[in-house]
Amino acid sequence: MRVVLTRPRPEARRWADTLVARGHQVLLLPLIDIAPAPDARAVQQAWSSLPDCQAAMFVSGNAVQGFFGTGNGRDWPSTTRAWSPGPGTTRALVAAGVPPGRIDAPPADAAQFDSEALWPVVAPQVQAGARVLLVRGAGADGRPAGRDWLAQQLMQAGTHVDTVAAYARRLPQFDDEALAQARRAAGDGSVWLFSSSEAIANLRRLLPGQDWSGARAIATHERIAQAARGAGFGVVCPSRPAEADVVAALESFG
Structure with a gap:
């Protein structure tokens, strides 16, 4: 399964290592610049x-x-x-x-x-x-x-x-390739991992008008899950933010 990591880049790298070790593909699309x-x-x-x-x-x-x-x-x-x-x-x-x-x-x-x-x-x-x-x-x-x-x-x-x-x-600056990757991940079965409502707001600013109804997401807090639903994500799974819980939520998608 491919996971879209939206955390700031230094944090995303640690998560990427964990997920790759579990056999998942990872797409890094940090939605907040630090x-x-x-x-x-x-x-x-x-x-x-x-x-x-x-x-x-x-x-x-x-x-x-x-x-x-x-x-x-x-x-x-x-x-x-x-x-x-x-x-x-x-x-x-x-x-x-x-x-x-x-x-x-x-x-x-x-x-x-x-x-x-x-x-x-x-x-x-x-x-x-x-x-x-x-x-x-x-x-x-x-x-x-x-x-x-x-x-x-x-x-x-x-x-x-x-x-x-x-x-x-x-707000990060996405080049044309990053924008194209984000659009594809809106409907290709990827699972987006959100740990911030601000990241979702930034995604909406970067891709205004994008249809997210075919997209799936894991949110590490109910407030973040609500923001993802508000953005139009078709499937949103809340999870505790601990790595083991996020991995279990991800693998529940099958």
């Missing part, structure tokens, strides 16, 4: 503020890499927790040098890996008047962008929330 932080000075200032923060929450592995890439080799402060929404971000934090004992994340058997799954783990730590840093990506305007659910929970608990964009997400 660029450096739009304001490196703001990230450096965030680094300087870390010892005063109760915790820093990283929304993704890209957030970890962008933040530590601007840290000039500084060590993680012993007084600050690192919050992760899932295994990929946790692996990135450990690789960046954060001691595993300083990391909080949802349990491995969580139904989903997101802010809602993280909150029950970290809520007992939250202190009124404390500071928490949210490390995320920037949108097209260069400002931090993303879901505000966790920030709202923190502010309701009396916590002061700072936000910094450690990387930027951009």
Whole structure:
């Protein structure tokens, strides 16, 4: 079976290795480009503020890499927790040098890996008047962008929330061949793997008016599945984002 990987290229390569080892064909069509932080000075200032923060929450592995890439080799402060929404971000934090004992994340058997799954783990730590840093990506305007659910929970608990964009997400530029490959994959039996609603939005911008009714997709969250259905994908299979679950969902297509 052929799988269309839409994750940013560095993440897609790891998934490609896993899927090829399982005997699947892979087409890399990253639907989000990752660029450096739009304001490196703001990230450096965030680094300087870390010892005063109760915790820093990283929304993704890209957030970890962008933040530590601007840290000039500084060590993680012993007084600050690192919050992760899932295994990929946790692996990135450990690789960046954060001691595993300083990391909080949802349990491995969580139904989903997101802010809602993280909150029950970290809520007992939250202190009124404390500071928490949210490390995320920037949108097209260069400002931090993303879901505000966790920030709202923190502010309701009396916590002061700072936000910094450690990387930027951009619409990729597809050449004619990539556009042709995407059109063919809309109806040739390929299975698209989506881990971001933004990737689906970018696909719709790149191929406006494309008929997706004959296309199949796996989405690693129900919100993403809803976006795929909204785009017109004929078959959408939600899955936990863990590799084993995604592979099982893929192979359920037969």
